[in-house]
Amino acid sequence: MAGTQARQIGRLQGKVAIITGAANGIGRATALRFAAEGARLMLNDVNAAALDTVLREVTEAGGAVCGIVGDVAKAAEVERLVAEAVASYGCVDILIANAGIIPEADLPAASADLWDRTMAIDARGMFLCCKHAAAAMLKTGGGAMVLLSSVSGFVGQKGQVVYGPAKFAASGLTKHLAVELAAQGIRVNAVAPGTIATAAVARMDPAGIRAGIAKHPMGRIGQPEEVANAILFLASDEASFITGAILPVDGGFLAQ
Numbered sequence: 711m712a713g714t715q716a717r718q719i720g721r722l723q724g725k726v727a728i729i730t731g732a733a734n735g736i737g738r739a740t741a742l743r744f745a746a747e748g749a750r751l752m753l754n755d756v757n758a759a760a761l762d763t764v765l766r767e768v769t770e771a772g773g774a775v776c777g778i779v780g781d782v783a784k785a786a787e788v789e790r791l792v793a794e795a796v797a798s799y800g801c802v803d804i805l806i807a808n809a810g811i812i813p814e815a816d817l818p819a820a821s822a823d824l825w826d827r828t829m830a831i832d833a834r835g836m837f838l839c840c841k842h843a844a845a846a847m848l849k850t851g852g853g854a855m856v857l858l859s860s861v862s863g864f865v866g867q868k869g870q871v872v873y874g875p876a877k878f879a880a881s882g883l884t885k886h887l888a889v890e891l892a893a894q895g896i897r898v899n900a901v902a903p904g905t906i907a908t909a910a911v912a913r914m915d916p917a918g919i920r921a922g923i924a925k926h927p928m929g930r931i932g933q934p935e936e937v938a939n940a941i942l943f944l945a946s947d948e949a950s951f952i953t954g955a956i957l958p959v960d961g962g963f964l965a966q
C-alpha cells in the first residue's frame with residue numbers, strides 16, 4: 711500500500727568509518743560493502759595507485775569517500791589518518807584495523823628483520839590505529855572497532871612462526887581493549903578469517919594453499935566479501951551488546 715512501506719536505510723547510515731589497508735582484498739571488499747550500507751569512509755593504504763582505484767570504485771557506486779596514503783606502522787601517519795577523518799566528517803564512529811602483511815616462514819627461514827617488519831605493521835600498526843581512533847571516538851561518546859585477527863591468531867600452523875604471533879597480538883589487543891574501553895562506549899571485536907582468496911594469498915606457495923583448503927571443513931577457501939559481511943555485523947549497532955568477541959570466518963577451520 712502506498713505510503714506504508716518502510717524506507718530502506720543502510721545498516722551504517724551516516725557512520726564515519728576508517729578502513730586501513732583498503733586498497734585490496736578484505737579491506738577493499740569492506741569499503742565497498744560499507745559504502746553500500748551508507749557509511750562515510752576514510753580509506754588508508756600504502757599503495758597509492760591501488761587506493762585511487764578503490765576510491766574511484768566507491769565514488770562510482772555512490773559512496774561518500776576520502777582516502778589518504780599512509781603506513782600504519784608510523785605513528786605520525788596514523789595520527790594524520792584519524793585527523794583527516796575528523797576534519798572531513800567531524801568524528802570517527804568505526805575503525806576497521808585491517809592493514810597487514812602475511813609472510814610465510816618456518817623457523818630457519820624467519821629472520822629477525824622479517825619479525826620486526828611484520829610486528830611493525832601487523833601488531834604495532836594495529837595498536838597505533840586503535841589508540842588514535844579511540845581518542846577520536848571518546849570525543850563523541852564511543853564507537854566500534856573491528857580488528858583483523860586470523861585462525862593463525864588462535865591456533866598454531868606450520869610456516870607461520872612470524873605471522874601467527876602477530877595475529878595473536880591482534881587477538882590479545884581485541885580482548886584487552888574491549889575490557890578497557892567498554893565503560894567508555896567503545897566496542898572492540900575481531901574477525902578470524904581462514905584462508906581467503908586475496909592477492910596476499912595468491913602470492914603464497916600453491917601447494918600450501920591446497921593444503922590450506924583441506925583444513926577447511928567446507929572444502930574451499932573464503933571470499934573477501936564473506937569476511938566483509940562479518941565485519942559489517944560487528945561494526946553495526948546490531949552487535950550493540952558484543953565486545954571482546956573474535957568471530958571465526960573460516961568454513962569450520964577452528965571448529966575441529
Ligand SMILES: NC(=O)c1ccc[n+]([C@@H]2O[C@H](COP(=O)([O-])OP(=O)(O)OC[C@H]3O[C@@H](n4cnc5c(N)ncnc54)[C@H](O)[C@@H]3O)[C@@H](O)[C@H]2O)c1
Binds near residue numbers: 860861907
Ligand atoms: N587473506 C587471508 O587469507 C587472511 C586470513 C586471515 C587474516 N587476514 C588478514 O586480513 C587483513 C587483510 O588481508 P588481505 O588478504 O586482504 O591482504 P591484501 O594484501 O590483499 O591487502 C592488504 C592491504 O594492506 C595494505 N598494507 C600493507 N601494509 C600496509 C601498511 N603498513 N600501511 C597501510 N596499508 C598497508 C596493502 O597495500 C594491501 O592493500 C590482514 O590483516 C591479514 O592478516 C587475511
